[in-house]
Amino acid sequence: MLTLGIETSCDETALAVYDPNKGIVAEAVYSQIDLHAIYGGVVPELASRDHCQKILPLFESNILNTININDIKLIAYTAGPGLGGALLIGESFAQGLAAALNIPVIGVNHLEGHLQAPFLGKNKVQFPLLTLLVSGGHSMIIDVEGIGKYNILGESRDDAVGEAFDKVAKLLNLRYPGGPEIEKLAKNGIKGTHKFPIPLSDKDTYDMSFSGLKTSVLYALQDMSEPTDQDKADIALAFQDSATEALAVKVRKAMIKTKRKLLVCTGGVAANTVLRSKLIAISKEAEADILFPELKHCTDNAAMIAYTGYLRRDLASQSYKSLVRSRWPLKMLTEIHG
Numbered sequence: 001m002l003t004l005g006i007e008t009s010c011d012e013t014a015l016a017v018y019d020p021n022k023g024i025v026a027e028a029v030y031s032q033i034d035l036h037a038i039y040g041g042v043v044p045e046l047a048s049r050d051h052c053q054k055i056l057p058l059f060e061s062n063i064l065n066t067i068n069i070n071d072i073k074l075i076a077y078t079a080g081p082g083l084g085g086a087l088l089i090g091e092s093f094a095q096g097l098a099a100a101l102n103i104p105v106i107g108v109n110h111l112e113g114h115l116q117a118p119f120l121g122k123n124k125v126q127f128p129l130l131t132l133l134v135s136g137g138h139s140m141i142i143d144v145e146g147i148g149k150y151n152i153l154g155e156s157r158d159d160a161v162g163e164a165f166d167k168v169a170k171l172l173n174l175r176y177p178g179g180p181e182i183e184k185l186a187k188n189g190i191k192g193t194h195k196f197p198i199p200l201s202d203k204d205t206y207d208m209s210f211s212g213l214k215t216s217v218l219y220a221l222q223d224m225s226e227p228t229d230q231d232k233a234d235i236a237l238a239f240q241d242s243a244t245e246a247l248a249v250k251v252r253k254a255m256i257k258t259k260r261k262l263l264v265c266t267g268g269v270a271a272n273t274v275l276r277s278k279l280i281a282i283s284k285e286a287e288a289d290i291l292f293p294e295l296k297h298c299t300d301n302a303a304m305i306a307y308t309g310y311l312r313r314d315l316a317s318q319s320y321k322s323l324v325r326s327r328w329p330l331k332m333l334t335e336i337h338g
């Protein structure tokens with residue numbers, strides 16, 4: 001039984017096919033990064049139009065060259081959260097194809113997709129576990145007791161950490177998406193040149209905050225008449241240290257409290273190597289295992305959507321009504337699904 005996964009919630013047009021016996025057997029991602037780079041962020045209308053133009057050719061050339069269309073027995077697509085227009089392109093494609101093939105569809109929550117991404121290709125998942133979900137839209141610490149059992153311990157009160165990386169990158173005149181650019185630039189930075197605050201680190205909460213940190217970077221830049229490349233690298237390093245430490249402080253606290261023996265980190269920011277090493281150190285302190293998705297499955301992809309749709313297949317249906325929701329918090333996960 002093959003499950004086709006479709007992801008169009010933001011600026012990646014992604015398709016993948018999951019086979020429960022073999023794992024991911026076909027996968028394609030078309031990134032719109034170049035289209036949006038000059039605007040310093042994703043332009044929703046351009047994203048929808050581009051998904052519309054790319055999705056069918058991507059399916060024909062990169063998926064149907066590997067599998068037989070009639071072997072697809074379920075279609076899983078991202079129904080939210082994300083950009084409304086962009087999500088509707090994925091849904092229309094999913095439902096049109098499902099109707100033609102006379103098979104069910106399932107609308108998958110993008111965040112649940114990120115939560116499941118680290119387990120792709122793994123045999124048995126050891127619940128309960130603690131997950132740090134860090135992306136362009138979310139920063140959350142979640143106590144996971146099983147599939148669908150997500151207890152959110154803390155989240156960002158303002159910007160998501162990935163969003164902060166993107167905004168600071170813009171201040172430094174770096175390309176979008178900012179995370180990888182800041183990580184690269186920070187390698188040339190001199191430690192200790194700047195010290196930014198570690199937001200909410202001394203507060204008795206698992207919540208996080210990143211907008212003040214971004215403002216501190218802005219003030220540091222305003223103090224310099226013309227920042228040199230070295231100045232920018234020093235700022236990138238200090239920002240990355242504070243942002244990752246702000247996450248690490250809360251994860252350490254949550255690991256001590258919950259005593260979980262598996263720590264998982266997922267989402268686009270999970271690609272950051274400084275964050276990874278801090279989390280590895282925390283897992284050692286807690287005598288816990290640690291798991292990250294493969295690098296290509298940290299950022300948005302359809303493999304995680306196909307896999308999550310397969311896990312949730314009991315909720316699939318052939319009613320083909322629209323399930324798209326630009327806002328779909330994890331805590332309301334049970335509300336829609338088909």
Ligand code: KG4
Nearest residue numbers: 135136137162177178179268269272299300
């Ligand atoms: O999960 P994702 O692809 O999309 C959302 O669901 O938001 O995450 C994208 C975010 C962007 O904000 C990007 O700057 C960030 O992940 N990111 C990184 C790195 N790679 C991607 N942040 C820090 N370091 C990285 N290496």
Ligand code: ZN
Nearest residue numbers: 114135299300
């Ligand atoms: Zn995402």
